Amino acid sequence: MLDGSKETIYALSTPAGRGGVAVVRVSGPDAKMSLPVLGISDVPKPRVATRAALKRAADDTPIDDALVLSFPGPASFTGEDVIEFHLHGGMAIIDAVQAILGDCPGFRLAQAGEFTRRAFWNGKIDLVEAEGLVDLIEAETEAQRIQALRQLKGSLSALYNGWQKQLADQLALVELGLDFSDEGDVEEADSGLDRQMMETILQEMQTHLNDGRRGEIVRNGIKVAIVGAPNVGKSSLLNALAGRDAAIVSDVAGTTRDRVDVHLNLGGQALVLTDTAGLRDSEDVIEQEGIRRSLSAASEADIVLLMGEYGSDDGIPAIDTAGAEPIVVWNKADLSPVQTSGGSCSRPGISISARTGDGISALEEALTNLVRSLALQSEAPALTRARHREAVHSAVARMEEAMREPDAVLLAEHLRSAVAALGRIIGKVDVEDLLDRIFRDFCIGK
Numbered sequence: 405m406l407d408g409s410k411e412t413i414y415a416l417s418t419p420a421g422r423g424g425v426a427v428v429r430v431s432g433p434d435a436k437m438s439l440p441v442l443g444i445s446d447v448p449k450p451r452v453a454t455r456a457a458l459k460r461a462a463d464d465t466p467i468d469d470a471l472v473l474s475f476p477g478p479a480s481f482t483g484e485d486v487i488e489f490h491l492h493g494g495m496a497i498i499d500a501v502q503a504i505l506g507d508c509p510g511f512r513l514a515q516a517g518e519f520t521r522r523a524f525w526n527g528k529i530d531l532v533e534a535e536g537l538v539d540l541i542e543a544e545t546e547a548q549r550i551q552a553l554r555q556l557k558g559s560l561s562a563l564y565n566g567w568q569k570q571l572a573d574q575l576a577l578v579e580l581g582l583d584f585s586d587e588g589d590v591e592e593a594d595s596g597l598d599r600q601m602m603e604t605i606l607q608e609m610q611t612h613l614n615d616g617r618r619g620e621i622v623r624n625g626i627k628v629a630i631v632g633a634p635n636v637g638k639s640s641l642l643n644a645l646a647g648r649d650a651a652i653v654s655d656v657a658g659t660t661r662d663r664v665d666v667h668l669n670l671g672g673q674a675l676v677l678t679d680t681a682g683l684r685d686s687e688d689v690i691e692q693e694g695i696r697r698s699l700s701a702a703s704e705a706d707i708v709l710l711m712g713e714y715g716s717d718d719g720i721p722a723i724d725t726a727g728a729e730p731i732v733v734w735n736k737a738d739l740s741p742v743q744t745s746g747g748s749c750s751r752p753g754i755s756i757s758a759r760t761g762d763g764i765s766a767l768e769e770a771l772t773n774l775v776r777s778l779a780l781q782s783e784a785p786a787l788t789r790a791r792h793r794e795a796v797h798s799a800v801a802r803m804e805e806a807m808r809e810p811d812a813v814l815l816a817e818h819l820r821s822a823v824a825a826l827g828r829i830i831g832k833v834d835v836e837d838l839l840d841r842i843f844r845d846f847c848i849g850k
């Protein structure tokens with residue numbers, strides 16, 4: 405087991421490879437031992453960057469002109485004594501320093517996510533905040549960054565903590581009542597319960613679940629699928645929006661057989677754009693499979709771009725977009741002499757030419773507005789992971805049972821399960837099995 409270990413760990417915390425600066429982090433009870441072996445006789449003042457000429461103390465070989473910082477525990481990221489070496493970012497320097505640290509008794513290379521894991525064990529952050537940290541490091545868009553930072557700062561944890569604490573208090577009341585009741589009046593054990601408050605929490609949890617997945621949408625990217633008949637220009641549109649030739653374009657109907665996903669940053673929101681096989685009756689088994697995948701992409705999508713050929717009577721496919729927001733797009737407007745928006749087409753939409761680029765910015769604007777409304781930025785912290793969703797879901801189910809349970813013993817049991825489910829999100833109970841799942845997303849040095 406990694407936690408509770410008294411070993412001192414070290415790792416390169418910046419990306420491997422050459423760079424201006426590289427940070428090697430050391431954490432653990434003997435972290436300060438890293439100083440003398442690198443030729444530093446005095447421990448730097450806490451949290452003050454101190455310049456030091458690093459050398460291999462064993463034979464006085466100079467290594468680097470560096471900065472050293474000391475963060476005495478518990479006021480450090482991990483809660484343990486931490487020393488940071490800010491080196492020049494060269495491979496030979498990093499290797500030399502790591503080799504010397506590796507020779508220190510009780511030192512070993514950190515495993516993936518181990519610094520954060522220690523921070524968790526030492527009560528510096530909870531699991532939801534640790535997940536916020538991974539998301540923050542991985543954030544590629546503005547919306548992802550804002551959401552992850554909020555989560556790291558504890559706004560989501562505060563929500564789950566608040567519910568958990570209030571329900572735990574209620575549970576304590578019932579349990580107390582059960583302890584003091586005689587066999588006969590167990591029914592009275594729940595008389596002190598604040599049912600109104602429990603009902604309010606239940607409603608808050610339900611609202612939190614029914615948020616249109618906005619947190620998950622921001623985190624994972626909004627799924628946008630382009631669907632339509634063969635040859636209408638779906639792949640051309642994907643390429644136009646991506647700004648590169650991600651999908652093969654040809655006038656041979658049935659060219660696109662598998663889905664092509666492109667990740668885009670649209671107005672600060674992450675978007676996963678999917679090109680699909682054209683929908684038509686086909687004898688070709690591979691194309692049939694492609695069409696099946698098109699329909700499944702459309703049903704999973706948050707937004708579906710339904711594409712037709714401008715001025716054609718074939719129109720757009722009548723498919724079940726399963727709750728996704730549709731945007732009708734008429735392509736090849738350049739082939740039509742009169743270009744009024746939606747003009748002769750059977751259904752109003754945005755007319756574009758993937759070939760000339762006309763109308764693409766109008767489409768991007770419509771898409772951005774829709775994306776913004778789906779990922780609505782609100783102050784209320786949003787559910788960001790399926791793990792949280794499952795737990796809140798099970799807390800809600802148990803609370804519903806608790807609320808209609810006449811027997812105090814069973815009521816307490818349901819309440820206990822609800823409290824445990826909420827506790828699992830932040831890491832208060834039953835966390836052992838969860839840790840590996842959460843920390844495996846980290847890399848070494850974090």
Ligand SMILES: Nc1nc2c(ncn2[C@@H]2O[C@H](COP(=O)(O)OP(=O)(O)O)[C@@H](O)[C@H]2O)c(=O)[nH]1
Pocket residue numbers: 633634635636637638639640641652653654655656657658659660682735736737738739756757758759760
């Ligand atoms: N004139 C014109 N041709 C287009 C336009 N968009 C695509 N095409 C052509 O239509 C054909 C089919 O395009 P493609 O993107 O492969 O369609 P897909 O089957 O829907 O993916 C190709 O020959 C494209 O060059 C457009 O806006 N105007």
Ligand SMILES: [Mg+2]
Pocket residue numbers: 638639640651652653659660679680681682
């Ligand atoms: Mg195509």
